């Protein structure tokens with residue numbers, strides 16, 4: 001298998017963390033890593049667009065040539081192949097709740113950060129019709145998402161409940177990515193988020 005990856009990007013990191021949480025190395029899974037440099041525009045190059053016409057990382061090329069892109073789809077594939085420890089729930093209720101939280105984080109927190117970055121950073125000028133006001137509004141929306149997540153984490157240890165799950169991976173990767181729009185956790189404004197952040201950042205998978 002080939003994993004198309006870029007070390008500095010948040011979505012490929014989600015898959016690396018997911019595998020690390022399963023205790024799997026690339027050798028265990030039979031993965032060859034292919035680096036695609038987003039900063040050099042390689043995701044828009046003809047070669048990579050043959051792999052993923054949507055231009056996004058990560059992408060996983062299977063032995064039969066099939067390509068799976070979308071970090072959650074790739075994570076799902078590995079969850080099915082290697083069910084333990086479960087990161088996407090164990091029963092109908094926990095599966096649904098993890099999915100719900102993962103989608104909330106992805107559609108709310110992650111998207112507001114990504115949109116602010118894409119509309120505000122010169123790196124994206126060639127590929128996005130940038131609207132600087134939209135970048136600001138999206139950054140403000142990400143502030144609201146930080147508050148919402150702080151409220152949630154006042155009630156539970158991890159994002160989706162008592163156990164670590166893929167929703168924590170998505171949230172950690174989104175929050176670390178927020179550096180690009182100069183948004184960080186503030187211990188006074190977001191005490192519960194700060195508590196959770198220390199907990200999940202200390203996991204070995206957070207450093208892959």
Ligand SMILES: N[C@@H](CCC(=O)N[C@@H](CS)C(=O)NCC(=O)O)C(=O)O
Pocket residue numbers: 009010011012038043044054055056057058069070071072
């Ligand atoms: N929803 C996709 C997002 C993929 C995505 O936007 N990846 C970013 C890196 S974090 C990327 O490759 N951007 C470059 C591009 O869009 O060409 C996923 O979860 O995998």
